[in-house]
Amino acid sequence: AQSVTQLGSHVSVSEGALVLLRCNYSSSVPPYLFWYVQYPNQGLQLLLKYTTGATLVKGINGFEAEFKKSETSFHLTKPSAHMSDAAEYFCAVSKASISSGSARQLTFGSGTQLTVLP
């Protein structure tokens, strides 16, 4: 079964510091992985996605993630945190339906709340 695990439900960093949000996946086949961000009372916004090809993926707002097959990880990083980065971040894997192979669903991690301290 394909799933993702996010380590750390809450992460605090100082403004200007490195942001590192951890995501590990479990998959028997090459996964399609996504990072989404959710601001209070909002929906989910796609930050970046990994499908195939380059293992370092660049996304919006200065975020990037590196797919490491040997570590089954897809950690999200940003070199310098900004106050506006405070939000909840979700890692997700796309998997096919068991009953209908042509359909798909996103399975999300439990989320990491990022706090940026002034």
Add this chain to the structure above:
Amino acid sequence: KAGVTQTPRYLIKTRGQQVTLSCSPISGHRSVSWYQQTPGQGLQFLFEYFSETQRNKGNFPGRFSGRQFSNSRSEMNVSTLELGDSALYLCASSSGQSLNTEAFFGQGTRLTVV
């Protein structure tokens, strides 16, 4: 290009009532998925529709149902509401069903059952 539109944004219902939520996908997108978000269970998949057909369903009771219209707009219905149905309901649209196709989410409908 307009994003995914969900209406209403907020709803308050009484236990036992039923509710219908609406989702208009991005123009040209034929796949619509629904997710329930709660503090305790996180984000859980409800169902997915493609070209008016339900293609995939999550592990929710039959009180949760949905449909998709020929213009790709989708509705989900919850009957006999329970307190535990209080949640943020998110709709997502995609241009296709490939596993690497990104899903674009609406702002959600916040349902409160009292």
